[in-house]
Amino acid sequence: MVWGSDVEGHSLLFNINLTATILSLTGSIIMSYSCFKRNPSTSIFLKMITAIAISDVFFSIANLLSTFEGEEMNSLCYIEGFLRQSSFIMTLLFTTSLAILCSRIANLSVNPDQEDYFMKSLIFGIIICLLYVLS
Amino acid sequence: MFFSDYISYNNGDLYCEINSPPNATKSVKLITMVITKVIPIIAAVLITIFAYWLTIKRLKAFPKNLLSTFGLETGKLFWYPAVLILTFAPCIAYSFTMKLLDREGSLITKAMHLMLTHGIGFSNAIVYGIQSKKKKEMDYLEIRGSNFEIDDDDVSVEEELRRGLN
Numbered sequence: 001m002v003w004g005s006d007v008e009g010h011s012l013l014f015n016i017n018l019t020a021t022i023l024s025l026t027g028s029i030i031m032s033y034s035c036f037k038r039n040p041s042t043s044i045f046l047k048m049i050t051a052i053a054i055s056d057v058f059f060s061i062a063n064l065l066s067t068f069e070g071e072e073m074n075s076l077c078y079i080e081g082f083l084r085q086s087s088f089i090m091t092l093l094f095t096t097s098l099a100i101l102c103s104r105i106a107n108l109s110v111n112p113d114q115e116d117y118f119m120k121s122l123i124f125g126i127i128i129c130l131l132y133v134l135s
Numbered sequence: 136m137f138f139s140d141y142i143s144y145n146n147g148d149l150y151c152e153i154n155s156p157p158n159a160t161k162s163v164k165l166i167t168m169v170i171t172k173v174i175p176i177i178a179a180v181l182i183t184i185f186a187y188w189l190t191i192k193r194l195k196a197f198p199k200n201l202l203s204t205f206g207l208e209t210g211k212l213f214w215y216p217a218v219l220i221l222t223f224a225p226c227i228a229y230s231f232t233m234k235l236l237d238r239e240g241s242l243i244t245k246a247m248h249l250m251l252t253h254g255i256g257f258s259n260a261i262v263y264g265i266q267s268k269k270k271k272e273m274d275y276l277e278i279r280g281s282n283f284e285i286d287d288d289d290v291s292v293e294e295e296l297r298r299g300l301n
Binding site for chain 1: 151152153154171175176178179182183186187189190193194212215216219242245246249250251253254255256257258259260261263264
């Protein structure tokens with residue numbers, strides 16, 4: 001596995017990663033479930049939080065995949081790398097979009113088109129991810 | 136494809152990610168790290184802090200009884216950027232140690248990075264879970280129709296606030 005024995009404290013690090021990943025995966029799945037249960041289409045805040053939760057699920061899956069990596073580069077490594085970068089970007093993007101939305105709504109003078117705002121954030125995120133992969 | 140050259144095992148870092156090739160020069164390593172990690176993280180943290188600061192500034196202008204009725208505590212909004220910093224600061228620190236200084240990070244740095252950055256779902260679930268609970272309270276107030284007393288001048292603000300929260 002990637003967690004080679006030449007790395008100092010490898011078993012400790014392996015266990016820390018596994019614990020953090022399982023906690024992260026559990027937390028993000030529960031968060032996604034509770035969001036879907038409350039029907040995210042009713043509120044843009046819920047939509048944004050659901051998007052953050054789903055991104056976290058993918059980020060956790062990427063971290064979990066590293067547990068199964070071999071010593072050599074393989075397709076799993078590419079999938080992991082792509083998942084890691086895109087979910088990382090999506091988490092950051094939706095967290096930032098949520099903050100911007102809060103400030104716009106608190107400003108009261110702006111009443112953003114909710115569907116439009118969400119779609120714009122999503123498309124922007126996808127474009128950035130593609131740029132990372134294809135540039 | 137460029138991507139395939141730039142995705143590699145972080146030797147000793149224990150996972151695959153978009154990364155500079157092992158034989159890259161220091162400047163290429165720095166540029167790759169800045170583009171893939173530093174810029175997105177710092178931009179997100181700064182924008183988030185600024186946006187919530189504006190939100191808090193605006194909310195403080197609202198009548199206090201209105202905020203307390205909705206259970207809004209403006210200070211709590213800083214939890215979100217705080218979680219971002221807490222989650223990704225070890226990631227940047229670790230990358231700088233590994234890529235820029237060409238040093239094996241200490242065990243503590245690695246452990247912090249794995250614990251905090253890889254545990255992002257957990258910390259987000261805690262923070263956004265709390266917010267979600269708050270939203271339920273707001274929904275409840277919305278459905279039942281609040282019967283708090285407000286001045287006539289505050290009516291429009293209250294309506295706008297409700298509209299915004301929905």
